Amino acid sequence: MVEQLKTLDAAQATTSYEKSKPVRYGSLGRISAIARNAFREALRDRVLYNLVLFVLLLTAAAIFIGELSGGQERKIIIDLGLSAMLLFGVFIAIFVGVGLVYKEIERRTIYAIFSKPVGRGEFLVGKYLGLCLTLLVNVVVMGVGVSLALMYVSRGWDPLIPTIWPAVLLIYIELMLLTAIALLFSSFSSPALSALLTFLIFVAGHFSADLKVLATSLGSTGARWFFTGLYYVLPNLSNFSFITPAAHGRTPGTGFVFASALYAVVFITVILAAATLIFSRRNFK
Amino acid sequence: MNNERLKSITLGLLVVVGMTCAVLMVRWTDALRPPADPNTVDESLYLNDKTARRISLGFNGLVADWYWMRSLQYVGKKMFEYQGDLSLDDLSPLNLKLLVPLLDTATTLDPQFIAPYEYAAIVLPSIDVQQAVRLTQKGIAANPNAWRLYHHLGYIYWRQGQYELAGETYGRGAQIPGAPAWMEAMKAKMATAGGSRSTAREIYMRMYEQSRDDQVKEMVRKHLLQLDSLDQRDGLRKLFSAYKERAGKCPDSWRQLEPVFRAARIPVDQGGAPLDPSGAPYILKAGACEVELDWRTTKVPLK
Numbered sequence: 131m132v133e134q135l136k137t138l139d140a141a142q143a144t145t146s147y148e149k150s151k152p153v154r155y156g157s158l159g160r161i162s163a164i165a166r167n168a169f170r171e172a173l174r175d176r177v178l179y180n181l182v183l184f185v186l187l188l189t190a191a192a193i194f195i196g197e198l199s200g201g202q203e204r205k206i207i208i209d210l211g212l213s214a215m216l217l218f219g220v221f222i223a224i225f226v227g228v229g230l231v232y233k234e235i236e237r238r239t240i241y242a243i244f245s246k247p248v249g250r251g252e253f254l255v256g257k258y259l260g261l262c263l264t265l266l267v268n269v270v271v272m273g274v275g276v277s278l279a280l281m282y283v284s285r286g287w288d289p290l291i292p293t294i295w296p297a298v299l300l301i302y303i304e305l306m307l308l309t310a311i312a313l314l315f316s317s318f319s320s321p322a323l324s325a326l327l328t329f330l331i332f333v334a335g336h337f338s339a340d341l342k343v344l345a346t347s348l349g350s351t352g353a354r355w356f357f358t359g360l361y362y363v364l365p366n367l368s369n370f371s372f373i374t375p376a377a378h379g380r381t382p383g384t385g386f387v388f389a390s391a392l393y394a395v396v397f398i399t400v401i402l403a404a405a406t407l408i409f410s411r412r413n414f415k
Numbered sequence: 416m417n418n419e420r421l422k423s424i425t426l427g428l429l430v431v432v433g434m435t436c437a438v439l440m441v442r443w444t445d446a447l448r449p450p451a452d453p454n455t456v457d458e459s460l461y462l463n464d465k466t467a468r469r470i471s472l473g474f475n476g477l478v479a480d481w482y483w484m485r486s487l488q489y490v491g492k493k494m495f496e497y498q499g500d501l502s503l504d505d506l507s508p509l510n511l512k513l514l515v516p517l518l519d520t521a522t523t524l525d526p527q528f529i530a531p532y533e534y535a536a537i538v539l540p541s542i543d544v545q546q547a548v549r550l551t552q553k554g555i556a557a558n559p560n561a562w563r564l565y566h567h568l569g570y571i572y573w574r575q576g577q578y579e580l581a582g583e584t585y586g587r588g589a590q591i592p593g594a595p596a597w598m599e600a601m602k603a604k605m606a607t608a609g610g611s612r613s614t615a616r617e618i619y620m621r622m623y624e625q626s627r628d629d630q631v632k633e634m635v636r637k638h639l640l641q642l643d644s645l646d647q648r649d650g651l652r653k654l655f656s657a658y659k660e661r662a663g664k665c666p667d668s669w670r671q672l673e674p675v676f677r678a679a680r681i682p683v684d685q686g687g688a689p690l691d692p693s694g695a696p697y698i699l700k701a702g703a704c705e706v707e708l709d710w711r712t713t714k715v716p717l718k
Binding site: 198199200201202205206208209210213216217304332333336337340367368370371373374375377378380 | 469472473474475476477479480483484487488525527528530534626627628629630
Protein backbone atom coordinates (compact mmCIF):
# COMPACT_ATOMS: atom_id res chain seq x y z
CA MET A 131 0.00 0.00 0.00
CA VAL A 132 2.89 2.29 0.82
CA GLU A 133 4.33 1.81 -2.62
CA GLN A 134 0.95 2.37 -4.15
CA LEU A 135 0.54 5.66 -2.36
CA LYS A 136 4.01 6.68 -3.49
CA THR A 137 2.90 5.99 -7.04
CA LEU A 138 -0.16 8.10 -6.40
CA ASP A 139 2.05 10.95 -5.23
CA ALA A 140 4.31 10.53 -8.22
CA ALA A 141 1.34 10.74 -10.53
CA GLN A 142 0.78 14.22 -9.19
CA ALA A 143 4.40 15.24 -9.63
CA THR A 144 5.75 15.23 -6.11
CA THR A 145 9.20 16.49 -5.28
CA SER A 146 12.10 14.12 -4.75
CA TYR A 147 12.18 15.30 -1.12
CA GLU A 148 8.63 14.16 -0.70
CA LYS A 149 9.37 10.78 -2.22
CA SER A 150 12.17 10.19 0.22
CA LYS A 151 9.93 10.94 3.20
CA PRO A 152 8.45 7.99 5.06
CA VAL A 153 4.81 7.57 4.12
CA ARG A 154 2.28 7.35 6.93
CA TYR A 155 -0.08 4.44 7.11
CA GLY A 156 -3.83 4.48 7.44
CA SER A 157 -6.62 6.72 6.34
CA LEU A 158 -5.13 9.88 7.89
CA GLY A 159 -1.87 9.27 6.05
CA ARG A 160 -3.66 8.98 2.72
CA ILE A 161 -5.75 12.08 3.39
CA SER A 162 -2.62 13.95 4.39
CA ALA A 163 -0.81 12.87 1.19
CA ILE A 164 -3.73 14.05 -0.97
CA ALA A 165 -3.99 17.32 1.00
CA ARG A 166 -0.27 18.02 0.54
CA ASN A 167 -0.57 17.34 -3.16
CA ALA A 168 -3.62 19.59 -3.45
CA PHE A 169 -1.68 22.35 -1.70
CA ARG A 170 1.34 21.88 -3.99
CA GLU A 171 -0.93 21.86 -6.99
CA ALA A 172 -2.44 25.18 -5.89
CA LEU A 173 1.08 26.61 -5.56
CA ARG A 174 1.97 25.31 -9.02
CA ASP A 175 -1.21 26.91 -10.37
CA ARG A 176 0.11 30.22 -8.95
CA VAL A 177 -2.95 30.67 -6.74
CA LEU A 178 -0.87 32.61 -4.22
CA TYR A 179 -0.01 35.18 -6.88
CA ASN A 180 -3.13 36.98 -5.70
CA LEU A 181 -1.01 38.03 -2.72
CA VAL A 182 1.02 40.27 -5.02
CA LEU A 183 -2.16 42.04 -6.11
CA PHE A 184 -3.24 42.29 -2.48
CA VAL A 185 0.07 43.83 -1.43
CA LEU A 186 -0.10 46.34 -4.29
CA LEU A 187 -3.66 47.24 -3.33
CA LEU A 188 -2.79 47.76 0.32
CA THR A 189 0.38 49.70 -0.45
CA ALA A 190 -1.52 52.04 -2.75
CA ALA A 191 -4.28 52.42 -0.17
CA ALA A 192 -1.82 53.10 2.66
CA ILE A 193 -0.07 55.79 0.63
CA PHE A 194 -3.02 57.52 -1.03
CA ILE A 195 -6.04 56.93 1.18
CA GLY A 196 -4.96 59.56 3.72
CA GLU A 197 -5.64 62.32 1.22
CA LEU A 198 -9.09 61.02 0.32
CA SER A 199 -10.54 59.84 3.59
CA GLY A 200 -10.65 62.89 5.85
CA GLY A 201 -8.55 61.30 8.61
CA GLN A 202 -10.20 57.86 8.42
CA GLU A 203 -7.29 55.98 6.84
CA ARG A 204 -6.96 53.37 9.61
CA LYS A 205 -10.60 52.34 9.37
CA ILE A 206 -10.42 52.25 5.58
CA ILE A 207 -7.21 50.19 5.58
CA ILE A 208 -8.91 47.58 7.77
CA ASP A 209 -12.15 47.59 5.79
CA LEU A 210 -10.27 47.39 2.50
CA GLY A 211 -7.73 44.81 3.66
CA LEU A 212 -10.21 42.44 5.31
CA SER A 213 -12.78 42.82 2.53
CA ALA A 214 -10.10 42.06 -0.07
CA MET A 215 -9.07 39.07 2.05
CA LEU A 216 -12.66 37.78 2.00
CA LEU A 217 -13.19 38.55 -1.69
CA PHE A 218 -9.92 37.00 -2.88
CA GLY A 219 -10.55 34.04 -0.60
CA VAL A 220 -14.05 33.58 -1.98
CA PHE A 221 -12.70 33.59 -5.53
CA ILE A 222 -10.01 31.04 -4.63
CA ALA A 223 -12.49 28.86 -2.71
CA ILE A 224 -14.95 28.93 -5.61
CA PHE A 225 -12.72 28.74 -8.67
CA VAL A 226 -10.07 26.43 -7.26
CA GLY A 227 -12.60 24.48 -5.19
CA VAL A 228 -14.82 23.59 -8.14
CA GLY A 229 -11.81 22.43 -10.14
CA LEU A 230 -10.39 20.14 -7.46
CA VAL A 231 -12.38 17.09 -8.49
CA TYR A 232 -13.13 18.08 -12.07
CA LYS A 233 -9.45 18.41 -13.04
CA GLU A 234 -8.70 14.90 -11.81
CA ILE A 235 -11.57 13.54 -13.88
CA GLU A 236 -10.66 15.65 -16.93
CA ARG A 237 -7.00 14.56 -16.81
CA ARG A 238 -8.09 11.00 -16.06
CA THR A 239 -5.70 10.85 -13.10
CA ILE A 240 -8.68 9.90 -10.99
CA TYR A 241 -8.49 6.39 -12.46
CA ALA A 242 -4.90 6.06 -11.25
CA ILE A 243 -5.89 7.32 -7.80
CA PHE A 244 -8.87 5.07 -7.35
CA SER A 245 -6.98 2.06 -8.61
CA LYS A 246 -5.06 2.40 -5.31
CA PRO A 247 -6.61 1.75 -1.94
CA VAL A 248 -7.86 5.31 -1.57
CA GLY A 249 -11.47 5.83 -0.59
CA ARG A 250 -13.58 8.41 -2.36
CA GLY A 251 -14.28 10.10 0.95
CA GLU A 252 -10.56 10.22 1.73
CA PHE A 253 -9.93 11.74 -1.67
CA LEU A 254 -12.55 14.47 -1.15
CA VAL A 255 -11.46 15.28 2.40
CA GLY A 256 -7.80 15.36 1.33
CA LYS A 257 -8.57 17.73 -1.52
CA TYR A 258 -10.65 19.86 0.82
CA LEU A 259 -7.93 20.10 3.46
CA GLY A 260 -5.33 20.92 0.80
CA LEU A 261 -7.32 23.90 -0.38
CA CYS A 262 -7.99 24.93 3.23
CA LEU A 263 -4.23 24.93 3.80
CA THR A 264 -3.76 27.15 0.72
CA LEU A 265 -6.42 29.52 2.04
CA LEU A 266 -4.81 29.53 5.48
CA VAL A 267 -1.46 30.63 4.05
CA ASN A 268 -3.27 33.24 1.98
CA VAL A 269 -5.27 34.61 4.90
CA VAL A 270 -2.32 34.70 7.31
CA VAL A 271 -0.08 36.52 4.83
CA MET A 272 -2.88 38.99 4.10
CA GLY A 273 -3.48 39.53 7.83
CA VAL A 274 0.19 40.33 8.29
CA GLY A 275 -0.06 42.69 5.29
CA VAL A 276 -3.00 44.57 6.84
CA SER A 277 -1.11 44.81 10.15
CA LEU A 278 1.95 46.24 8.39
CA ALA A 279 -0.19 48.73 6.45
CA LEU A 280 -1.75 49.84 9.74
CA MET A 281 1.70 50.28 11.25
CA TYR A 282 2.67 52.36 8.22
CA VAL A 283 -0.28 54.75 8.48
CA SER A 284 0.05 55.01 12.27
CA ARG A 285 3.83 55.44 12.06
CA GLY A 286 4.34 52.63 14.59
CA TRP A 287 2.31 50.19 16.64
CA ASP A 288 -1.45 50.54 16.20
CA PRO A 289 -3.87 49.32 18.90
CA LEU A 290 -6.23 48.13 16.14
CA ILE A 291 -3.75 45.44 15.01
CA PRO A 292 -4.72 42.82 17.63
CA THR A 293 -8.42 43.50 17.04
CA ILE A 294 -8.31 42.46 13.37
CA TRP A 295 -7.19 38.88 14.02
CA PRO A 296 -10.48 37.52 15.41
CA ALA A 297 -12.13 38.95 12.27
CA VAL A 298 -9.43 37.24 10.16
CA LEU A 299 -10.20 33.95 11.91
CA LEU A 300 -13.92 34.32 11.16
CA ILE A 301 -13.14 35.12 7.52
CA TYR A 302 -11.05 31.96 7.32
CA ILE A 303 -13.87 29.87 8.80
CA GLU A 304 -16.28 31.36 6.24
CA LEU A 305 -13.85 30.44 3.45
CA MET A 306 -13.58 26.88 4.78
CA LEU A 307 -17.34 26.62 4.64
CA LEU A 308 -17.50 27.97 1.09
CA THR A 309 -14.76 25.57 -0.02
CA ALA A 310 -16.82 22.66 1.28
CA ILE A 311 -19.85 23.96 -0.62
CA ALA A 312 -17.80 24.33 -3.82
CA LEU A 313 -16.55 20.78 -3.37
CA LEU A 314 -20.09 19.50 -2.85
CA PHE A 315 -21.32 21.04 -6.09
CA SER A 316 -18.25 19.95 -8.02
CA SER A 317 -18.84 16.36 -6.90
CA PHE A 318 -21.84 16.08 -9.21
CA SER A 319 -21.85 19.11 -11.52
CA SER A 320 -19.75 20.96 -14.11
CA PRO A 321 -17.22 23.60 -12.91
CA ALA A 322 -19.18 26.53 -14.39
CA LEU A 323 -22.44 25.47 -12.75
CA SER A 324 -20.66 24.65 -9.48
CA ALA A 325 -19.03 28.09 -9.41
CA LEU A 326 -22.36 29.77 -10.08
CA LEU A 327 -24.18 27.75 -7.43
CA THR A 328 -21.45 28.33 -4.84
CA PHE A 329 -21.50 32.05 -5.54
CA LEU A 330 -25.29 32.06 -5.16
CA ILE A 331 -24.95 30.30 -1.81
CA PHE A 332 -22.38 32.94 -0.77
CA VAL A 333 -24.85 35.70 -1.65
CA ALA A 334 -27.84 33.95 -0.11
CA GLY A 335 -25.81 33.12 3.00
CA HIS A 336 -25.32 36.82 3.61
CA PHE A 337 -29.04 37.45 3.06
CA SER A 338 -30.13 34.82 5.55
CA ALA A 339 -31.19 37.39 8.16
CA ASP A 340 -33.53 38.88 5.55
CA LEU A 341 -34.96 35.44 4.87
CA LYS A 342 -36.00 35.18 8.49
CA VAL A 343 -37.62 38.61 8.40
CA LEU A 344 -39.33 37.69 5.14
CA ALA A 345 -40.62 34.45 6.63
CA THR A 346 -42.18 36.20 9.62
CA SER A 347 -43.78 38.90 7.48
CA LEU A 348 -45.46 36.55 4.99
CA GLY A 349 -49.19 35.77 5.23
CA SER A 350 -49.18 32.34 3.60
CA THR A 351 -48.24 29.49 5.93
CA GLY A 352 -46.59 27.52 3.13
CA ALA A 353 -44.37 30.42 2.14
CA ARG A 354 -43.54 31.08 5.78
CA TRP A 355 -42.46 27.49 6.25
CA PHE A 356 -40.48 27.56 3.03
CA PHE A 357 -38.49 30.68 3.91
CA THR A 358 -38.01 29.59 7.52
CA GLY A 359 -36.69 26.27 6.23
CA LEU A 360 -34.40 28.07 3.81
CA TYR A 361 -33.12 30.25 6.66
CA TYR A 362 -32.08 27.18 8.64
CA VAL A 363 -30.76 25.13 5.71
CA LEU A 364 -28.61 27.82 4.09
CA PRO A 365 -25.32 28.61 5.83
CA ASN A 366 -25.68 31.77 7.88
CA LEU A 367 -22.59 33.58 6.64
CA SER A 368 -23.42 36.80 8.49
CA ASN A 369 -22.15 34.92 11.58
CA PHE A 370 -18.66 35.31 10.13
CA SER A 371 -18.91 38.97 9.10
CA PHE A 372 -16.94 40.89 11.66
CA ILE A 373 -15.00 43.19 9.34
CA THR A 374 -16.90 46.40 10.07
CA PRO A 375 -16.80 46.09 13.89
CA ALA A 376 -13.09 45.18 13.66
CA ALA A 377 -12.46 48.48 11.89
CA HIS A 378 -13.90 50.21 14.96
CA GLY A 379 -11.64 48.25 17.30
CA ARG A 380 -14.40 45.90 18.46
CA THR A 381 -13.68 42.20 18.83
CA PRO A 382 -16.20 39.36 18.99
CA GLY A 383 -16.56 37.55 22.31
CA THR A 384 -14.84 34.20 22.73
CA GLY A 385 -18.24 32.53 23.10
CA PHE A 386 -19.41 33.98 19.79
CA VAL A 387 -16.26 32.89 17.95
CA PHE A 388 -16.51 29.41 19.47
CA ALA A 389 -20.20 29.08 18.58
CA SER A 390 -19.54 30.29 15.02
CA ALA A 391 -16.63 27.88 14.63
CA LEU A 392 -18.71 24.99 15.98
CA TYR A 393 -21.56 25.88 13.61
CA ALA A 394 -19.08 25.89 10.73
CA VAL A 395 -17.59 22.53 11.76
CA VAL A 396 -21.04 20.95 11.91
CA PHE A 397 -22.02 22.46 8.56
CA ILE A 398 -18.75 21.44 6.90
CA THR A 399 -19.09 17.88 8.23
CA VAL A 400 -22.60 17.64 6.82
CA ILE A 401 -21.54 19.05 3.45
CA LEU A 402 -18.49 16.81 3.13
CA ALA A 403 -20.58 13.80 4.10
CA ALA A 404 -23.14 14.69 1.45
CA ALA A 405 -20.37 15.28 -1.11
CA THR A 406 -18.84 11.89 -0.30
CA LEU A 407 -22.24 10.23 -0.59
CA ILE A 408 -22.82 11.72 -4.03
CA PHE A 409 -19.24 11.23 -5.19
CA SER A 410 -19.11 7.58 -4.11
CA ARG A 411 -22.12 6.86 -6.35
CA ARG A 412 -20.63 8.67 -9.31
CA ASN A 413 -19.67 6.65 -12.34
CA PHE A 414 -16.54 7.91 -14.12
CA LYS A 415 -17.01 5.90 -17.30
CA MET B 416 13.74 38.49 -40.96
CA ASN B 417 11.43 35.51 -40.89
CA ASN B 418 7.66 35.73 -41.09
CA GLU B 419 7.03 35.00 -37.40
CA ARG B 420 9.30 37.84 -36.29
CA LEU B 421 7.71 40.25 -38.74
CA LYS B 422 4.29 39.25 -37.48
CA SER B 423 5.31 39.83 -33.84
CA ILE B 424 6.77 43.26 -34.60
CA THR B 425 3.68 44.26 -36.60
CA LEU B 426 1.35 43.17 -33.80
CA GLY B 427 3.48 44.91 -31.19
CA LEU B 428 3.46 48.11 -33.20
CA LEU B 429 -0.27 47.81 -33.69
CA VAL B 430 -0.79 47.59 -29.91
CA VAL B 431 1.42 50.64 -29.20
CA VAL B 432 0.04 52.79 -32.04
CA GLY B 433 -3.54 51.71 -31.36
CA MET B 434 -3.25 52.53 -27.66
CA THR B 435 -1.68 55.92 -28.41
CA CYS B 436 -4.55 56.69 -30.81
CA ALA B 437 -7.10 55.63 -28.20
CA VAL B 438 -5.54 57.96 -25.59
CA LEU B 439 -5.45 60.85 -28.06
CA MET B 440 -9.06 60.23 -29.04
CA VAL B 441 -10.19 60.27 -25.41
CA ARG B 442 -8.48 63.64 -24.98
CA TRP B 443 -10.09 64.87 -28.19
CA THR B 444 -13.60 63.80 -27.17
CA ASP B 445 -13.05 65.31 -23.70
CA ALA B 446 -12.22 68.63 -25.36
CA LEU B 447 -15.30 68.42 -27.58
CA ARG B 448 -17.73 67.55 -24.79
CA PRO B 449 -19.83 70.58 -23.73
CA PRO B 450 -19.40 71.59 -20.07
CA ALA B 451 -21.95 70.03 -17.73
CA ASP B 452 -24.72 72.21 -16.38
CA PRO B 453 -23.94 72.58 -12.67
CA ASN B 454 -27.67 72.50 -11.86
CA THR B 455 -28.34 69.18 -13.56
CA VAL B 456 -25.02 67.38 -13.12
CA ASP B 457 -26.03 65.71 -9.81
CA GLU B 458 -27.79 62.47 -10.50
CA SER B 459 -29.83 60.95 -7.72
CA LEU B 460 -28.26 57.95 -6.01
CA TYR B 461 -29.34 54.71 -7.64
CA LEU B 462 -29.73 52.91 -4.33
CA ASN B 463 -31.33 54.08 -1.16
CA ASP B 464 -29.42 53.50 2.07
CA LYS B 465 -31.31 50.39 3.16
CA THR B 466 -30.98 48.67 -0.22
CA ALA B 467 -27.27 49.50 -0.32
CA ARG B 468 -26.86 47.88 3.09
CA ARG B 469 -28.79 44.78 2.05
CA ILE B 470 -26.81 44.14 -1.11
CA SER B 471 -23.41 44.94 0.36
CA LEU B 472 -23.11 41.29 1.56
CA GLY B 473 -20.29 41.23 4.12
CA PHE B 474 -18.65 44.34 2.71
CA ASN B 475 -20.86 47.00 4.30
CA GLY B 476 -17.91 48.69 6.05
CA LEU B 477 -15.99 49.03 2.81
CA VAL B 478 -19.06 50.30 0.95
CA ALA B 479 -19.63 52.82 3.77
CA ASP B 480 -16.02 54.01 3.33
CA TRP B 481 -16.68 54.41 -0.37
CA TYR B 482 -19.81 56.52 0.25
CA TRP B 483 -17.88 58.56 2.83
CA MET B 484 -15.03 59.30 0.43
CA ARG B 485 -17.57 60.02 -2.29
CA SER B 486 -19.20 62.61 0.04
CA LEU B 487 -15.81 64.29 0.55
CA GLN B 488 -15.06 64.22 -3.18
CA TYR B 489 -18.52 65.57 -3.95
CA VAL B 490 -18.08 68.56 -1.63
CA GLY B 491 -14.43 69.03 -2.63
CA LYS B 492 -15.24 69.06 -6.35
CA LYS B 493 -18.04 71.61 -5.86
CA MET B 494 -15.76 73.80 -3.73
CA PHE B 495 -13.05 73.57 -6.37
CA GLU B 496 -15.43 74.61 -9.13
CA TYR B 497 -16.89 77.49 -7.11
CA GLN B 498 -15.11 80.74 -7.79
CA GLY B 499 -15.86 82.60 -4.53
CA ASP B 500 -14.66 82.46 -0.95
CA LEU B 501 -16.17 79.61 1.07
CA SER B 502 -16.12 78.27 4.59
CA LEU B 503 -16.89 74.64 5.42
CA ASP B 504 -19.71 75.70 7.72
CA ASP B 505 -21.41 77.76 5.05
CA LEU B 506 -21.54 75.84 1.81
CA SER B 507 -25.10 76.92 0.94
CA PRO B 508 -24.04 78.43 -2.43
CA LEU B 509 -22.87 75.01 -3.67
CA ASN B 510 -26.27 73.30 -4.08
CA LEU B 511 -25.10 70.11 -2.33
CA LYS B 512 -28.32 68.18 -2.82
CA LEU B 513 -26.64 64.75 -2.82
CA LEU B 514 -24.75 65.26 0.42
CA VAL B 515 -27.58 64.18 2.72
CA PRO B 516 -28.29 60.88 0.88
CA LEU B 517 -24.55 60.16 0.61
CA LEU B 518 -23.94 60.64 4.33
CA ASP B 519 -27.18 58.87 5.17
CA THR B 520 -26.13 55.84 3.12
CA ALA B 521 -22.63 55.78 4.65
CA THR B 522 -24.09 55.81 8.16
CA THR B 523 -26.78 53.21 7.41
CA LEU B 524 -24.10 50.90 6.02
CA ASP B 525 -21.89 51.41 9.05
CA PRO B 526 -23.84 52.98 11.94
CA GLN B 527 -20.70 53.06 14.14
CA PHE B 528 -18.82 55.22 11.61
CA ILE B 529 -18.62 58.51 13.54
CA ALA B 530 -16.87 60.70 10.93
CA PRO B 531 -19.92 61.14 8.60
CA TYR B 532 -22.11 62.22 11.54
CA GLU B 533 -19.51 64.80 12.58
CA TYR B 534 -19.17 66.03 9.02
CA ALA B 535 -22.97 66.31 8.74
CA ALA B 536 -23.08 68.32 11.97
CA ILE B 537 -20.59 70.84 10.61
CA VAL B 538 -21.50 71.12 6.94
CA LEU B 539 -25.25 70.48 6.84
CA PRO B 540 -26.64 73.19 9.19
CA SER B 541 -26.11 75.86 6.52
CA ILE B 542 -27.78 73.64 3.89
CA ASP B 543 -30.55 71.82 5.72
CA VAL B 544 -30.53 72.17 9.47
CA GLN B 545 -33.28 69.59 10.02
CA GLN B 546 -31.28 66.95 8.19
CA ALA B 547 -28.19 67.94 10.18
CA VAL B 548 -30.09 67.39 13.43
CA ARG B 549 -31.66 64.14 12.14
CA LEU B 550 -28.33 62.65 11.07
CA THR B 551 -26.59 63.61 14.31
CA GLN B 552 -29.47 62.17 16.33
CA LYS B 553 -29.24 59.01 14.21
CA GLY B 554 -25.57 58.82 15.19
CA ILE B 555 -26.44 59.25 18.88
CA ALA B 556 -29.07 56.50 18.63
CA ALA B 557 -26.52 54.12 17.08
CA ASN B 558 -23.66 55.20 19.36
CA PRO B 559 -25.19 56.22 22.68
CA ASN B 560 -21.76 56.36 24.32
CA ALA B 561 -20.21 58.73 21.79
CA TRP B 562 -20.21 61.98 23.79
CA ARG B 563 -18.58 63.80 20.85
CA LEU B 564 -21.86 63.48 18.93
CA TYR B 565 -23.66 65.31 21.74
CA HIS B 566 -21.03 68.02 21.41
CA HIS B 567 -21.82 68.26 17.68
CA LEU B 568 -25.57 68.29 18.23
CA GLY B 569 -25.10 71.01 20.82
CA TYR B 570 -23.05 72.92 18.26
CA ILE B 571 -25.90 72.72 15.70
CA TYR B 572 -28.40 74.07 18.24
CA TRP B 573 -25.94 76.76 19.32
CA ARG B 574 -25.50 77.89 15.71
CA GLN B 575 -29.27 78.19 15.43
CA GLY B 576 -29.34 80.33 18.58
CA GLN B 577 -31.25 77.60 20.47
CA TYR B 578 -29.10 77.93 23.57
CA GLU B 579 -31.52 76.12 25.89
CA LEU B 580 -31.59 73.04 23.64
CA ALA B 581 -27.82 73.27 23.19
CA GLY B 582 -27.37 73.37 26.98
CA GLU B 583 -29.63 70.35 27.43
CA THR B 584 -27.69 68.43 24.80
CA TYR B 585 -24.33 69.23 26.40
CA GLY B 586 -25.84 68.21 29.73
CA ARG B 587 -26.92 64.81 28.34
CA GLY B 588 -23.51 64.30 26.78
CA ALA B 589 -21.83 65.16 30.09
CA GLN B 590 -23.64 62.22 31.73
CA ILE B 591 -21.85 59.70 29.51
CA PRO B 592 -18.99 57.88 31.25
CA GLY B 593 -15.71 59.19 29.89
CA ALA B 594 -17.14 62.55 28.76
CA PRO B 595 -14.75 65.42 29.57
CA ALA B 596 -15.57 67.87 32.35
CA TRP B 597 -15.90 70.78 29.92
CA MET B 598 -19.16 69.26 28.58
CA GLU B 599 -20.81 70.07 31.91
CA ALA B 600 -19.20 73.51 31.86
CA MET B 601 -20.61 74.09 28.36
CA LYS B 602 -24.08 73.30 29.66
CA ALA B 603 -23.75 76.04 32.25
CA LYS B 604 -22.22 78.45 29.74
CA MET B 605 -25.10 77.94 27.31
CA ALA B 606 -27.57 78.83 30.05
CA THR B 607 -25.79 82.01 31.11
CA ALA B 608 -24.02 83.31 28.00
CA GLY B 609 -25.04 81.21 25.01
CA GLY B 610 -24.48 83.96 22.45
CA SER B 611 -21.24 85.29 23.87
CA ARG B 612 -17.89 85.34 22.17
CA SER B 613 -16.28 83.34 24.96
CA THR B 614 -18.81 80.52 24.43
CA ALA B 615 -18.05 80.53 20.73
CA ARG B 616 -14.32 80.38 21.46
CA GLU B 617 -14.81 77.48 23.85
CA ILE B 618 -16.88 75.54 21.30
CA TYR B 619 -14.40 76.07 18.49
CA MET B 620 -11.40 75.27 20.67
CA ARG B 621 -12.97 71.98 21.74
CA MET B 622 -13.88 71.21 18.15
CA TYR B 623 -10.30 71.86 17.07
CA GLU B 624 -9.02 69.51 19.78
CA GLN B 625 -11.45 66.73 18.89
CA SER B 626 -11.44 66.81 15.10
CA ARG B 627 -9.18 64.60 12.99
CA ASP B 628 -10.30 66.17 9.72
CA ASP B 629 -7.90 68.79 8.34
CA GLN B 630 -10.71 70.68 6.61
CA VAL B 631 -12.67 70.98 9.84
CA LYS B 632 -9.54 72.05 11.73
CA GLU B 633 -8.87 74.74 9.14
CA MET B 634 -12.43 76.03 9.35
CA VAL B 635 -12.23 76.14 13.15
CA ARG B 636 -8.83 77.84 13.04
CA LYS B 637 -10.34 80.61 10.89
CA HIS B 638 -13.22 81.06 13.31
CA LEU B 639 -10.75 81.34 16.19
CA LEU B 640 -8.75 83.91 14.21
CA GLN B 641 -11.95 85.82 13.63
CA LEU B 642 -12.84 85.76 17.34
CA ASP B 643 -9.34 86.93 18.27
CA SER B 644 -9.59 89.69 15.72
CA LEU B 645 -12.98 90.81 17.06
CA ASP B 646 -11.46 91.00 20.55
CA GLN B 647 -8.48 92.92 19.23
CA ARG B 648 -10.68 95.38 17.36
CA ASP B 649 -12.74 95.96 20.51
CA GLY B 650 -9.50 96.68 22.37
CA LEU B 651 -8.36 99.12 19.68
CA ARG B 652 -11.70 100.92 19.81
CA LYS B 653 -11.20 101.37 23.56
CA LEU B 654 -7.80 102.90 22.82
CA PHE B 655 -9.40 105.24 20.29
CA SER B 656 -11.94 106.38 22.92
CA ALA B 657 -9.18 107.03 25.46
CA TYR B 658 -7.20 108.95 22.82
CA LYS B 659 -10.28 110.96 21.85
CA GLU B 660 -10.91 111.87 25.49
CA ARG B 661 -7.36 113.04 25.82
CA ALA B 662 -6.83 114.73 22.43
CA GLY B 663 -10.40 115.77 21.69
CA LYS B 664 -10.45 113.95 18.31
CA CYS B 665 -9.96 110.52 16.81
CA PRO B 666 -6.42 109.55 15.73
CA ASP B 667 -5.51 110.28 12.09
CA SER B 668 -2.67 107.78 11.86
CA TRP B 669 -1.35 104.75 13.72
CA ARG B 670 1.80 106.69 14.59
CA GLN B 671 -0.22 108.74 17.06
CA LEU B 672 -0.91 105.57 19.06
CA GLU B 673 2.62 104.15 18.78
CA PRO B 674 3.61 104.82 22.45
CA VAL B 675 0.49 103.01 23.63
CA PHE B 676 1.19 100.03 21.39
CA ARG B 677 4.79 99.92 22.56
CA ALA B 678 3.76 100.04 26.22
CA ALA B 679 1.15 97.32 25.72
CA ARG B 680 3.61 95.27 23.59
CA ILE B 681 1.17 95.10 20.70
CA PRO B 682 2.98 93.91 17.53
CA VAL B 683 3.00 96.52 14.73
CA ASP B 684 4.29 96.66 11.16
CA GLN B 685 6.84 99.13 9.77
CA GLY B 686 4.14 101.78 9.32
CA GLY B 687 3.14 101.46 12.99
CA ALA B 688 -0.14 99.63 12.22
CA PRO B 689 -1.09 96.87 14.68
CA LEU B 690 -1.23 93.38 13.21
CA ASP B 691 -4.31 91.19 13.10
CA PRO B 692 -4.07 87.51 14.24
CA SER B 693 -3.08 86.44 10.71
CA GLY B 694 -0.18 88.93 10.68
CA ALA B 695 -1.76 91.49 8.31
CA PRO B 696 -1.89 95.17 9.38
CA TYR B 697 -5.22 96.68 10.45
CA ILE B 698 -6.56 99.67 8.56
CA LEU B 699 -7.39 102.81 10.52
CA LYS B 700 -10.39 104.77 9.31
CA ALA B 701 -8.84 108.16 9.90
CA GLY B 702 -10.87 110.52 12.06
CA ALA B 703 -13.71 107.98 12.56
CA CYS B 704 -12.32 106.07 15.60
CA GLU B 705 -12.88 102.87 13.62
CA VAL B 706 -10.61 100.01 12.59
CA GLU B 707 -11.09 97.37 9.94
CA LEU B 708 -9.35 94.37 8.42
CA ASP B 709 -7.29 94.82 5.29
CA TRP B 710 -9.27 92.56 2.94
CA ARG B 711 -6.36 92.41 0.47
CA THR B 712 -3.85 90.85 2.84
CA THR B 713 -5.68 89.41 5.85
CA LYS B 714 -6.36 85.71 6.32
CA VAL B 715 -9.03 86.46 8.93
CA PRO B 716 -12.55 85.77 7.57
CA LEU B 717 -14.26 89.09 6.83
CA LYS B 718 -17.76 87.93 7.74
